[in-house]
Amino acid sequence: xxxxxxxxxxxxxxxxxxxxxxxxxxxxxxxxxxxxxxxxxxxxxxxxxxxxxxxxxxxxxxxxxxxxxxxxxxxxxxxxxxxxxxxxxxxxxxxxxxxxxxxxxxxxxxxxxxxxxxxxxxxxxxxxxxxxxxxxxxxxxxxxxxxxxxxxxxxxxxxxxxxxxxxxxxxxxxxxxxxxxxxxxxxxxxxxxxxxxxxxxxxxxxxxxxxxxxxxxxxxxxxxxxxxxxxxxxxxxxxxxxxxxxxxxxxxxxxxxxxxxxxxxxxxxxxxxxxxxxxxxxxxxxxxxxxxxxxxxxxxxxxxxxxxxxxxxxxxxxxxxxxxxxxxxxxxxxxxxxxxxxxxxxxxxxxxxxxxxxxxxxxxxxxxxxxxxxxxxxxxxxxxxxxxxxxxxxxxxxxxx
Numbered sequence: 001x002x003x004x005x006x007x008x009x010x011x012x013x014x015x016x017x018x019x020x021x022x023x024x025x026x027x028x029x030x031x032x033x034x035x036x037x038x039x040x041x042x043x044x045x046x047x048x049x050x051x052x053x054x055x056x057x058x059x060x061x062x063x064x065x066x067x068x069x070x071x072x073x074x075x076x077x078x079x080x081x082x083x084x085x086x087x088x089x090x091x092x093x094x095x096x097x098x099x100x101x102x103x104x105x106x107x108x109x110x111x112x113x114x115x116x117x118x119x120x121x122x123x124x125x126x127x128x129x130x131x132x133x134x135x136x137x138x139x140x141x142x143x144x145x146x147x148x149x150x151x152x153x154x155x156x157x158x159x160x161x162x163x164x165x166x167x168x169x170x171x172x173x174x175x176x177x178x179x180x181x182x183x184x185x186x187x188x189x190x191x192x193x194x195x196x197x198x199x200x201x202x203x204x205x206x207x208x209x210x211x212x213x214x215x216x217x218x219x220x221x222x223x224x225x226x227x228x229x230x231x232x233x234x235x236x237x238x239x240x241x242x243x244x245x246x247x248x249x250x251x252x253x254x255x256x257x258x259x260x261x262x263x264x265x266x267x268x269x270x271x272x273x274x275x276x277x278x279x280x281x282x283x284x285x286x287x288x289x290x291x292x293x294x295x296x297x298x299x300x301x302x303x304x305x306x307x308x309x310x311x312x313x314x315x316x317x318x319x320x321x322x323x324x325x326x327x328x329x330x331x332x333x334x335x336x337x338x339x340x341x342x343x344x345x346x347x348x349x350x351x352x353x354x355x356x357x358x359x360x361x362x363x364x365x366x367x368x369x370x371x372x373x374x375x376x377x378x379x380x381x382x383x384x385x386x387x388x389x390x391x392x393x394x395x396x397x398x399x400x401x
Contacts, residue, residue: 013090016088016090016091016093017090019088019090019093020088020090023086023087023088023095024085024086024087024088026085026086027085028083028084028085028100029083029084029085029086030081030082030083031050031059031081031082031084031097032079032080032081032105033050033051033052033053033058033059033079033080034050034051034052034053034077034078034079034080034178034179035048035049035050035051035074035077035078035080036049036050036051036058036077036178036179037049038074040065040068044064044065044066045062045063045064045065046062046063046064046065046067046068047060047061047062048060048061048062048063049061050080050082050097051179052179053079053179053182053214053215053218054182054183054218054219054220054221055182055183055220056180056183059095059097060094060095060096060097061082061084061096061097061098061099062096062097062098062099063082063084063098063099063100063102067099067100067101067102068102070101070102071102071103071104074104075211077177077178077179077211078104079104079105079110079211079214080102080103080104080105081102081103081104081105082097082099082101082102082103083099083100083101083102084097084098084099084100085097085098085100086098110210110211110214114217114244117217117219117244118244118247121219121222121223121244121247121248122247126222126223126226126247126248127247127248131226132250132251133229133231133250134231134250135200135231135233135250135251135262135263136199136200136231137265138164138264138265139167139198139199139200139263139264140168140197140198140199141168141169141170141195141197141198141199142160142167142168142169142170142198142199142200142201142202142263142264143169143170143172143192143195143198143200143201143202143230144156144157144169144170144171144172144201144202144204145172145174145185145188145189145192145201145202145203145204146171146172146173146174146176146202146203146204146205147173147174147175147176147177147205147206148173148174148175149173150176150205150206151206151256152204152205152206152235152256153171153173153204153256155255155256155257155260156202156204156235156256156257156259156260157169157171157260158260159256159257159260159261160260160263160264163260163261163264163265163266163267164264164265164266164267165267167264170192170195170198172188172191172192174187174188176205176215177205177208177212177213177215178215181215181216182215182218182220182221185203185215185216185221186220186221186224189201189203189221189224189225189228190224192230193228193229193230198230199230199231200230200231200232200233200263201228201230201231201232201233202232202233202235202253202256202259202260202263203216203225203232203233203234203235203236203245203249204234204235204236204253204256204259205235205236205237206237206256207237207238208237213236213237213243214243216234216236216243216244216245217243217244217245221245222244222245222248225245225248225249226248231250231251232248232249232250232251233249233250233251233252233253233259233262233263234246234249234251234252234253235253235254235255235256235258235259238254238255354389357387357388357389358389361389362386362387362388362389363386363387364384364385364386364387365384365385365386365387366378366382366383366384366385367382367383367384367385369385372384378397379397380397380398380399381396381397382396382397383395383396384396384397
């Protein structure tokens with residue numbers, strides 16, 4: 001590098017030659033992209049523009065016609081890999097890649113790359129059902145990304161308005177195939193995501209070849225769709241087509257018409273459902289009122305409602321019955337106890353001395369009240385008390401016999 005200043009600037013030739021020297025250090029490299037322009041000129045040279053498939057960037061490439069002929073015929077927007085060396089033309093200050101070899105990327109290789117990318121994104125969880133967001137029942141606005149003046153746009157708009165005439169759209173017409181598709185679809189998606197009242201975004205295009213649908217499997221677009229908070233409906237191609245955008249979208253529609261049916265409800269069906277619900281509520285309300293009226297009628301027909309004193313009378317009758325039962329039970333209990341007492345008295349009387357005396361026996365007591373059990377111990381002249389069954393008598397001892 002050389003030093004410069006406003007007082008000592010470097011001439012254009014010096015700067016251009018320095019750039020050439022720096023660029024040529026890069027050496028030959030392999031580059032992949034899409035051929036967006038191809039111009040074969042006289043003199044055996046061909047010029048093309050190689051565009052990136054994900055962003056709006058391109059390089060100018062030149063080669064000999066025999067290098068280009070090795071891969072002819074090339075389809076429009078062919079994806080190729082070139083082996084080229086950077087060249088800086090000092091005279092006009094332009095950079096050109098000089099291609100020594102061109103290889104067309106085949107469908108098999110593209111499929112293998114998509115499968116590998118699919119595995120990476122799946123491992124990161126971008127296809128997980130847990131990340132899916134439910135679509136709104138009735139969006140304020142529907143964002144629509146589609147091709148310019150395409151049948152897919154008409155299908156979505158007409159079918160959606162047929163189902164819900166008041167539906168509003170924010171439509172972004174973009175390129176849906178070719179080198180510009182990824183860039184324009186991504187820009188439209190970011191723009192619709194930033195609009196507050198866009199509640200759902202439909203990305204759609206009609207059917208096409210495998211190569212035509214490749215932009216919708218681009219890694220940058222798929223990751224952008226995965227990062228959006230607004231629910232996304234993917235309606236790419238036909239049902240058999242399955243770009244990676246279908247896997248990361250919140251809902252995968254089989255056709256643009258299916259997408260329209262999914263994002264807005266059918267107003268006729270909604271009116272029918274409302275009428276059914278209203279009829280069901282009316283029947284339930286009438287049934288509830290009839291039930292309550294029946295309950296009130298039953299309450300009014302109860303005796304207690306006709307004569308409130310009936311409740312008191314019934315309780316009085318119950319109390320009287322309980323009282324009479326108590327009296328009868330208490331009287332029966334007393335009779336039983338009286339009989340038991342009479343039996344005990346009779347038993348006691350049969351065992352008492354009085355009963356013995358009633359049979360003709362008497363009790364002899366000394367004057368001091370002791371019962372005489374041994375007549376030999378009595379002394380003559382001792383006073384005795386003789387107690388018979390009825391009454392008592394006094395006696396004196398005359399002597400022993």
